């Protein structure tokens with residue numbers, strides 16, 4: 137469906153997207169996971185023709201995107217990271233306008249608007265000006281506007297930022313629903329759990345490069361069957377460094393002023409680790425245990441944590 | 445598709461009509477305000493300077509009286525008077541050195557004193573739109589004054605005759621003073637009819653003919669102010685180029701339709717708004733200032749407005765295509781508008797500029813707009829007469845449109 141080959145985009149000296157290649161298969165939800173400034177939005181903007189790539193190829197259904205054309209445009213729906221709506225219009229007027237741009241006929245438009253208002257739970261407020269909406273409501277309408285014309289490929293750029301857990305749940309359900317109807321989805325997020333629960337396949341991106349890609353279990357093999365243990369408190373640096381010698385398979389990942397990160401195979405008990413820690417004279421303020429997840433993959437790959 | 449985008453803009457404005465109406469009515473407000481401030485008044489600095497050439501073939505107290513009249517406090521704001529020797533006036537006129545030439549024939553003073561009919565000749569410069577009219581009107585008034593002076597002032601005339609005979613000089617200020625006093629006195633007894641003694645033969649150095657009434661001064665000023673005000677109005681409306689970017693609604697439109705249609709539609713909307721402004725101004729200004737236009741003139745004006753608006757629209761769209769962001773656009777645009785307007789003669793008539801500025805003023809689209817409007821309203825010019833103006837403004841519109849789209853595209857895509 138979507139094929140990206142060696143895509144590079146530079147802004148002056150900064151290479152925002154650096155020779156990335158991936159492919160999204162028809163009907164798939166593909167997760168694009170990365171922290172702030174990773175290059176997610178830049179990639180999406182290249183796909184939907186907003187930015188001209190410096191090099192590389194993007195095709196949708198075999199058609200070149202850079203060359204553009206209305207045919208490619210019609211296949212594509214985008215939900216921008218920023219809410220892109222007319223505040224003076226109400227939900228219906230917004231959806232009708234955006235749908236009209238894709239050449240939807242009046243009757244078609246009406247039924248699509250109804251469906252989407254239902255799907256996003258905005259029916260009650262459909263006739264109020266968008267300027268009176270809450271942030272979450274705007275986000276939901278923003279999403280509806282991106283799929284008014286039933287695109288074959290839907291690009292979602294962090295659609296759930298800044299909305300409450302319940303609305304977020306509903307949005308993820310909507311995405312699943314749309315995917316279930318055969319829409320291919322590229323889903324950009326920095327939320328681990330969204331990528332984990334929603335996406336069929338995932339690419340982890342940072343500094344414009346794809347660090348890992350595959351189905352979730354494949355990616356998790358990068359960290360293997362290991363937990364991450366983050367200890368916060370007062371300790372000697374040398375003590376922290378010497379700890380792996382005292383416990384089999386314990387690996388020091390990173391160390392800072394009052395925070396140290398280890399990984400430990402899940403077959404080892406955390407209790408044993410805690411005992412050694414106390415014996416070594418750590419003053420523990422806090423101990424965080426991370427079960428094997430994308431989060432730990434990311435930390436392993438970049439040495440940094442994704443923001444929450 | 446483009447029409448859908450334009451419709452969207454219209455609908456958005458209808459949701460908040462007050463702000464839009466103010467924008468569209470701005471040229472009208474401008475026109476009214478400036479019309480009131482700079483229009484003809486009893487006294488005060490006038491914006492229009494009339495270069496008046498007087499060829500005095502008589503060299504009598506009476507001819508001096510006329511020359512002096514232009515120097516009195518009420519007229520000196522408007523007139524620069526120079527006196528030419530007998531026979532030297534016409535060549536100077538032909539070189540375009542004055543707005544109007546007044547020829548005072550030999551024996552003028554004598555004829556007045558003996559209450560014989562006498563004719564003054566006024567030759568107007570056809571290349572100037574308004575100044576010659578002012579000259580004509582003023583002389584008309586002076587002539588009336590002269591008539592009445594002669595008829596009423598039997599007494600003073602006798603005195604003058606006697607003093608002339610006794611060969612004592614009457615000083616020029618004395619004549620001026622006497623003239624003004626009499627003139628004022630005469631204006632107060634306007635209802636008394638006098639047989640006209642002085643007739644004025646008016647002609648233009650070529651043979652084009654125009655009407656002359658005070659309202660045409662308003663029309664003259666209005667044409668200039670209108671074009672400038674339209675530019676300002678279009679500029680504010682065009683800020684939507686950036687506002688839609690800031691609201692991210694541009695992102696969606698670009699994905700759905702591409703930038704070219706967005707630019708075209710935005711221009712289309714601004715264009716329509718400009719036409720509304722234009723119609724509004726004439727609808728209200730014509731009755732208010734008593735500007736008389738024939739139906740044909742109104743038709744020409746309507747047709748010309750289509751071209752004018754396209755040219756002005758092109759200028760603004762170009763500025764906004766080149767500007768990196770709204771702030772930059774908003775600071776550059778007024779400077780460009782003012783520059784073009786000044787150069788185009790929107791505020792100060794071109795006649796009052798030094799010749800080299802007059803020559804470069806043709807680079808300002810505003811010049812072509814104003815000049816054509818003035819020709820339609822004041823000189824009853826046909827569309828053929830202003831075909832150069834039409835061609836140039838069309839070219840401006842087309843030539844600026846294409847690069848505007850390219851620049852907009854480049855700005856966003858890199």
Ligand SMILES: Nc1ncnc2c1ncn2[C@@H]1O[C@H](COP(=O)(O)OP(=O)(O)OP(=O)(O)O)[C@@H](O)[C@H]1O
Pocket residue numbers: 147150152170171172173174175176177178179217326
């Ligand atoms: N128009 C631009 N001009 C210059 N630099 C840019 C531009 N757009 C993005 N960048 C830079 O490119 C890099 C990638 O930005 P991008 O917006 O793609 O990140 P992102 O993954 O979407 O981040 P976020 O999660 O914050 O949305 C960043 O360093 C950003 O500063």
Ligand SMILES: [Mg+2]
Pocket residue numbers: 176177178217293
């Ligand atoms: Mg982003």
